[in-house]
Every structure is written in structure tokens, then in C-alpha cells.
Amino acid sequence: MELPVNRFKAGLASGRCQIGLWTSLPGTVPIEILSHCGFDWLVLDTEHAPGDPLTILPQLQTMAAFDTAPVVRAAWNDSVLIKRFLDLGAQTLLLPYVQTRAEAEAAVTAMRYAPRGERGMAGSVRAAGYGQIADYVHRAEEELCLIVQVETREALDNLEDIASVDGVHGVFIGPADLSASLGHPGDQFHPEVVAAIEGAITRLVKLGVPAGILTFRDDFVRRCIELGAAFVAVGMDSGLMARAARELSDRYRQD
Template sequence: MNLPENRFKRALRENKQQIGLWCSLPGSYAAEIVAPSGFDWLLFDTEHSPGDVLTVLPQLQAVAAYEVSAIVRPASNDAVLIKRYLDIGAQTLLIPYVQNREEAEAAVSAMRYPPTGIRGVSGLTRATRFGRIASYAKRAEEELCLLVQLETQAALSELEAIAAVDGVDGVFIGPADLAASLGHPGEPGHPEVVAAVEDAICRLSALGKPAGILTPDAAFAARCIELGTTFTAVGIDAGLLARGTEALAAKFRQS
């Protein structure tokens, strides 16, 4: 059995724009509903949602039949969590709150088997198709993709050093935490925050490193794409559900 190709990783290398949806609802049913909607990637979040390894597994299973790439965000830059998500078949991880080169290197190490990393080895995981991919331990790194999230002023000051780490495939800018770090909590649209995000995207573009962002603001999403983001999340499932149902209820209450 062959090692599954990571379409998302290939697209980043080819500089193809990938439009994504953030998924904070932990159910596999919701994941399957949005899987065929036309997005290039779905992010299954476990940092700011009730999700965990046991909820992500059925989400991965639910979307496997569709032409959409699955990305998982662990709750933290933790080698044990990273190992568990890789073992259940996640090929692309977004690691939150990476502050410097050393933390980026730790994430890379957790993604790789020895002798170049520290990932624990098991031959009977979903990732290995339960032992059916004989070359998995030797070739896994080819199809694994590591994205790191920069979300503070301190992290942005280390952007070039983080982006240069071997094994970091892309850098995601987190506007919400960055806003708080810059003294504007709850205001990702503040001019200072917008300027910092745009500057980070431009710096990553100059380095030739794929840049990513999450923004439900369509105009700002278009601006980020113009500046050079190549993986751009344009909505959040819970937000779409909340705002959509509010709008529907309001429409009929006014009639």
C-alpha cells in the first residue's frame, strides 16, 4: 500500500492559493457537511474548541472521501499531542504559539522519527494503514506538513529565524492573539494589528515561505491574498452557524 499524498503540501510548494474553512465544531457530522462545500482545506481546531484526539479521529474519517485536505491544530506545541495526531493519520499540523527558532525546531523534531527527531514509533496506527504501508517509518516525512503559528509581537520579531527552520513548511499569522499582544484585545481590525499582519505576510513572501491567515473579513482576506498568503481561511463553522441563524431569525421577526 502506498503512502497517501499530501495534496495541501504539494499545493504550497507549487504556490497555489488554498482557501480554507476553520472548523471548531467537534462533531464528525458537521465536518462531513462542510467537506464537499468546495474548500481546499479544513482546519480541525483543538486549541480553542472542545475537540481532542478522540473527536478529530472521526472527523478525519468523515472527510477522507472528499477532495479536501484536513489540517489539525493541537492544543499546544507538545510532542505527545503531535505524535498522537500524526498516528491517527493527520498529515498537516498547525502548531500554535510558536515564539522563536527553538520552539519551531521542537515542533519539527516532534514531527520526525529518530535519528532526526523524537517521534515515537508504532507500526500499527491509522497513519500506517495498520501496518500496510511498509515504508511508512522511512518515508512519512515526505508527506507530513508542518505549519507554525506566530501570534505575538515577540514572535513576529523572530519571524525570519522561525521561517528559516528546516522542516517548517508554512507560517500562519494569528490576528486575534496578535491584537491582544499589541494592546488591542478583541480588535483584529485595529490599524496597528492590520499593519503588523500585512508586514508579516510581505516578509514571508520575500523569503519565499508560504504564509497563512484566518479572517472572516472578505475584503481583508482578498488583501492578504494580494500580499501573498497561499493558505487563507475565510470563515469559521461556528461563526457561520451563529450569524446565519441570527440573520434568519431577525428576518422573520421583522416581518
């Protein structure tokens, strides 16, 4: 049995901007529907959503049949959570609120087996084909991808230090928390926030490190791509459903 190819990581290496969607709804049916829709990647969120390892597992199993790549966002930069999601077969992890080089280094350490890291070893996990990928321990790192989130003023001040850590494969700029950190909570398009995001993307492109963002506004999606963003999420499942349902009810509701 061969080690599965990480399509998201391969996409980053290709230099093509990958378009994704954020998901927060638990269960396999929403994920199956969205995996049919042509996105390069889906975030399976467990930070601001009810997901956990037991709900992420069947979602990963569902997505295995599709070309759309899963990106699992852990609730925190925590070595236990990292270990559990990796053992379930997640190959790309998105870790929130990384503020310093030391925190990025800790995340990398949690992703790697000894002697390069401290990931706990278990032979019969899903990631290893339940023991059928004989060289998994030695080759797992080839297909693992770590994306760290920078989402505060402090993180932006440390951006080059964070992004240059060996084992960090990309940096995601978290616009919501960043707006709050910069003193404009909820206003992701305040000029100061937009300038900070655009500046971060430009700095990452200069470093040769893939930059990512989540934004729902079409003009800003295109602006981020123009600046060189490598992976852009352009919507969220719950928001899409709520807006479409509200528009439909408004169309036919009689007051």
C-alpha cells in the same frame, strides 16, 4: 498500500492560494457537510474547541473520502499531542504560539522519527495503514507538513528565525492573539495590527515561506491574497451557523 498524498502540502508547492475554513464543532456531520462545499482545506481545531484525538479520528476518517484537506490544530506545541495526531493519520499540523526558533525546532523534532527527530515509533497505527504501508517509517516525512503560528510581538520579532527552520513548511499569523499582544485586544483591524500582519506576509513571501491567515472580512481576505498569502481561512463553522440562524430568526420574529 501507498502512502497517502498530502493535498494541502501539494497545494503549497503549487503556488496557488488555498482557501480554507475553520471548524470548531465536534462530530462528523458538520465536517462532512463542509467537505462538500469546495474548500481546499479545513482546520480541525482542538485549541479553542472541544476536540481531542478521539474526536479528531472520526473527522479524519470522514474527510478521507473528499478532496478537501484536513489541517489539525493541536492545543499546544507539545510532543505528546503531536505524536498522537500524527499516529491518527493527520499529515498537516498547525501548532499555536510558537515564539522562537528553538520552539520551532522542537516542533520539527517531534514530527520526525529518529535519527532526524524524536517521534515515538508504533507500527500498527492508522497513519501507517495499520501496518500495511511497509515503508511508512522511512517515507512518512515526505507527506508531513508543519505550520507554526506566530501570534505575538515577540514571535514577529523572531519571524525570520522561525520561518527558516528546516521542517517548517509554512507560517500562520494568528490575528486575535496578535491584536492582544500589540495592545489592541479584540481589534484585529486596528491600523497597527493590520500593518503587522501585512508586514509579516510580505516578509514571509520574501523568504519564500508560505504565509497563512484567518480573517472574516472580504476586503482583507483579498488584500492578504494580493500580498501573496498562500493559505487563507475565510470563515468559521460556528460563526457561519450563528449568523445565518440569527438572520433567519430576525427575518420572521414578531416582537
